[in-house]
Amino acid sequence: MGKDPVALLSKLVSIDSIYPHERKLAVFLEKELKKRRFRVTRQRISPDRFNLLAVRGDRGKPVMFYGHMDTVPVYGKWKTDPFALCEKGDMLVGLGAWDMKCGIAAILSAVDDADDNRRIKIVFGVDEENISEGAHAVAKSRFLDDADGVIVTEAGNSGNIALGPRMVTLGRRGRAVYLIEVSGQSAHGATNKGINAALVAAGIVQSLEKQKMRSHKHLPKANQFVRKIHSEVEGLTIPDKAIIELDRHLVLPETFESVLVELNESVDAFRTEGVHIHVSLKKRKTPYLLPYISDRNDPFVRTVCEAIKARYKKVAFNYGLSVADENVFAAAGLPVVTIGPVGGSDHSADEWVSKKSYLELIEVLKTIVR
DSSP states (O other), X not given: OOOOHHHHHHHHHHSOOBTTOOHHHHHXXXXXXXXXXXXXXXXXXETTEEEEEEEEOOEEEEEEEEEEOOBOOOOSOOSSOTXXXXXXXXXXXXXXXXXXXXXXXHHHHHTTTSOTTEEEEEEEESOTTTTOHHHHHHHHSSTTTTOSOEEEOSOOOOTTOOOGGGEEEEEEOEEEEEEEEEEOBOOBTTSSOSBOHHHHHHHHHHHHHTOOOOOOSSSOOOEEEEEXXXXXXXXXXXXXXXXXXXXXXXXXXXXXXXXXXXXXXXXGGGOOTTOEEEEEEOOOSSOOBOOEEOOTTSHHHHHHHXXXXXXXXOOEEEEESSOOHHHHHHHTTOOEEEOOOOEEOTTSTTOEEEHHHHHHHHHHHHHHHO
């Protein structure tokens, strides 16, 4: 038997795992997995960071669970110590309590009493709150090859929906960052000559705010926002360079390339004589994440839903606003089901998870394993 679920979550919250410093938590979880008779492999991401790949049993297709170990930094003014789980009625308050240390603790608690011969695979990954380096490494490995799908115990709620483990998230929007580089013509600032690239960029930003976004039957509507605009010169000179960074959430059937074409069309009106505009996908270490939807009729999805129905009689379906490591696994061709507890204030002060919902999640996961 493992620890009491609340005590286990309390221990996880007490370990600072703000990315990219997940090592201490990874070492602790490695020991917890071995206590539960899992064979554990460290998958190296960088000199001091690694995923945990764990497997137990040899009977049947593996049940595959995933959780990310990292949290965001401490944001806002907390009423309690972010690293000390505080119980307030049904609320368990602490950094990462909802996103997603409760999910990791639920997985560990759910497999405590499972048949040792039942084949179970678990991945605890790094860097989800950054650029998903851990998930990309798992997807490139052979560890997922024999899995029919992945169950992620992440916070999957959208908007004001709060149904906990009676709701499954079957899709998420994608995300990419685009650069819009504007070149004008420099001139002495005391004259009326030249073409001010900063002024052109400001016009582009205003037009982007009015741009019509694509809708989708299930996924939340696509959206975008300007995350940075920069133009600077020395001395009394009209600026001839400006850069806009645009953060874009995509929906199906959008792709990185289709959005690139759309943005080029959007800025065409600003391509006048003397003005050059270049639109590109901003480079980063890992690929950006495409939108996805897992088919409700997929056998793996239906199996998970039956386990939820066994407890709640009915399953609610949700589609996430933001990207997560699930996008990486979906891009690798696997159906992905996200089940998480009720909670709130993720990425802000006083993050919390419902104790009742957390304990219910554990029971649902046990049913899935059986």
